[in-house]
Amino acid sequence: MWALQFHTPHTLRSSSYSVCTARTSSKPPICSLTLNPSNPTKPETNCNHLIQSLCKQGSLKQALEVLSHEPNPTQHTYEALILSCSRQSSLSDGLDVHRHLVDAGFDQDPFLATKLINMYSELDAIDNARKVFDETRKRTIYVWNALFRALTLAGHGQEVLDLYRRMNQIGIPSDRFTYTYVLKACVASESLISLLHTGKEVHAHILRHGYESLVHITTTLVDMYARFGSVSYASYVFDEMPVRNVVSWSAMIACYVKNGRAFEALELFREMILETQDSIPNSVTMVSVLQACAALAALEQGKLIHGYILRRGLDSILPVISALLTMYARCGKLELGQRVFDQMEKRDVVSWNSLISSYGIHGCGRRAIKIFEEMIYHGVSPSHVSFVSVLGACSHAGLVEEGKMLFESMVKQHRIHPSVEHYACMVDILGRANQLDAAAKIIEEMRIEPGPEVWGSLLGSCRIHCNVELAERASRRLFELEPMNAGNYVLLADIYAEASMWDEVKRVKKLLEARGLQKIPGRSWIxxxxxxxxxxxxxxxxxxxxxxxxxxxxxxxxxxEQGYVPQTKAVLYDLDVEEKERIVLGHSEKLAVAFGLINTSKGETIRISKNLRLCEDCHSVTKFISKFTDREILVRDVNRFHHFKDGICSCGDYW
Structure with missing residues (x-):
């Protein structure tokens, strides 16, 4: 048997059995074969095998040194080198390997082209990936798929769709992986509304070519429709699946949660538990289920889910623990969320962000800032989301100066450049504090294009303070940026109604109807x-x-009799006072409070969640009820928590 010996360049000796010789006589051989007395006739390996072994061991530099002395590297050798460059995140070495294989005549090898595209994708060198594709003359479906994957991961969804059309035009048939990447590309583009139609076309291609029975494709379809907000399409695809696995169940549950249908998410999870034995919920499933409990403020359901997580041993997974923390906080049990955090053996920035955000939505702005500072003290660098969370906490608590200081520290101390979300937070901080001119100035001085989040924050502040002029300015931009967002039209109509500008209210309502939009109905859960x-x-x-x-x-x-005066400005109709009072008395959160009073024990805390901002009249009524009935009532609206007790709200009427 032949035994391989590897020598470092300093200890090389010539051998009559050398099979890898240097390209020039000045360099000694790197690789040699020695005779093993137990089997004197069979050679075990050569330098190609050595290079591949070194790559598997993570010794990329040594492998490249051996490569420089190998006159005939093989396809498998280059594959091993490319994979090693990816694993070690070495773009410079990857470029060297690429140049070497071109010199060796492998530049038109479709297999290696696929590997190179994948490598450049993982090394964030998308232009190099494109170049490999462009220079490869024989493009197999695997080469196309590799570029589709790379472009999708890089967020270039539209480019993937353009290439997909080109591929179809030249007659290259798609395979099951093609459809997965193209479906993901539909939601990787910024123009989601226009690409829903494209996604449906791809769905039709899948049906036409008989791929609808493959679970990974149908699961990707569910996820695509979920991201477009097309819950009915996602549900149809899910219902028609011949086979479902834990990923498909999790995708549909997440679809419901992301699109504000938490009730259906819990129902589907219950069905998953009761009707399937093969699909056992995993950590991804549980994160979505906890988010559903949080959305509904379903504390008892959340506690049951917590028990299930403990029994399944999922309580050591950070995303699950962070979701658990958030669930308790959003169900009004901030102390339980804090306890979950305190018991964590390991905390990442997501965990800290969850705690900061939790205190923020409860109006505990100063506590949120303190936790933010503790996070930095413990060596955890704040992320983009950290600043969104802490600035949001400042907004809810009216901490204007603190918010300004934190915003300025982003670049100065943490080298994080503000994004649209951060500017939206600052506009919200100033706007809620009735510093609307300062908020407008922030927008004017932005170094990036103000998005709908920013203009939406300004419009929301105008709604609070009934500033018609600025509201009209903000709404004009929002109607351009989000023509199909009914909420913007409703906000503007609310402002006009409060200003008794009924002709303008009618105009906005006609505009809403002309675009086929409807006001989001108010819903509350208990x-x-x-x-x-x-x-x-x-x-x-x-x-x-x-x-x-x-x-x-x-x-x-x-x-x-105690001085309550109904506030009917939320009614967008020019009606008499009594009719307006009847309408506001039927708001969903009032019905939920009444239901809680009738169906819970005396002294029991009532917990309610709502999908819209709490209106002024409901806020006032709930304060009175908490005093009259001696009940603590927790209401979480779309923005924050309101703790009502003894006729006082924790928000201090600042929301």
Missing amino acids: EVKRHVYTFASVDEFNPQIEQLHALLVKLSTEMK
Whole structure:
């Protein structure tokens, strides 16, 4: 048997069995074969094998040294070198290997072209990946797929779709991987609205070529429709799946959560647990389920899920723990969220961000800032999200000067350049504090293009302070940037209604109707005895609706005797006072509060979540009810938490 001996350049000796000789006589051989007495006839390896072995061991530099002395490197050798460059994140070595294989005549090898494209993708050198593709004359489907994958990961979705059309035009058939990358490309582009149609076309191609039975393709379809907000399409694809795995179940649950349908997410999770044995929920599933519990403020459901996580041994996975922390905080149990954080053996920036955000939505701005400072003290560098969380906390607590200082520290101390989200936070901080001119100036001086988040923050602040002039300016930009976002039209109409500009209200409503848009209906959720109940404004289908209305009328009468005056400016109709009062009395959160009073024990805390901002009248009514009934009522709206107790709200009427 032949035994391989590797010598460093300093200890090389000539050998009559040398098979890898230097390219010039001045260099000694690197690789040699020696005779093994046990088998004197069979050679075991050569320099190609040595290079491949060194790559597997992570010795890339030594492998490259041996390569310089190998006259006939093989395809497998180059493959090993390319993979090693990727693993060691070495672009310079990758470029050297690329040049070497071109010199060796492998530049038109489709297999190696695929590997090179993958390498450049992983090394964030997308231009090099494109160049490999462009210079490869024989492009197999694997070469196309490699570039599709690289471009999708780099966020160049539109380019993938253009290449996909070109590939179809020249008659190259797609395979199962092609469709996965192209579907992901549909949501990797910035123009999501226009690409929904493209996604449906790709879906049609999948059906036409019989790939709809492959679970990874249908799961990607579910995810694509989820990102477009097309829940009905995602649900249809999921229901038609012949086979489902944990990934497909998780994708559909996440679809419901991301699109504001947390109730359906919990129902689907329950179905997954009861009806399947092969698809056991994993950490990804549990993160989405915890997010659903958080969205509904379903504390008891969340506790059950926590128990399931402990039984499954998923409580050591950081994303799960962070989601658990957030769930407790968003269910109004901030102390339990803090306890989860305190018990964590390892904390990453996501965990810290979750805690900062949790205190922020509860209006504890100064505590959130302190936690932010503790994070830095413990050696965890703040991320983009960290500043969004802490600036948001400043906004909810009215900490204007603190917010300004944190914003300025981003570049000066942490070398993080503000993004659109950070500017939106600053506009919100100033706008809520009625510093609308300063907020507008921030937008004017932005070094990047203000996005809908920024203009939306300004419009929301104009709604709070009824600034018609600035609201019109902000809405004009929003109608251009988000023509299909009904919320912007409703906000502007609210502002006009408060200013009694009824002709303008009618104009905005006509514009809303002309574009086929509808106001998002207000919904509230309450958990009673581990069951979640949902309420819509002026809900006529609840079996207890008459009892709920009777209780609200009784409470309203008592409150008026104590000085309560209904605030009806949220009603976008020019109606008489009594009719407006009837409408606001039927708001979903009032119905949920009444339901909680009737169906929970005396003294029990009532927890409600709402999908929109809490209106002024509901805020005022809930304060009165908390005092009259001696109940603590927690309401979480789309922005923050409101803790009502003894007629006082934790927000201090600043929200």
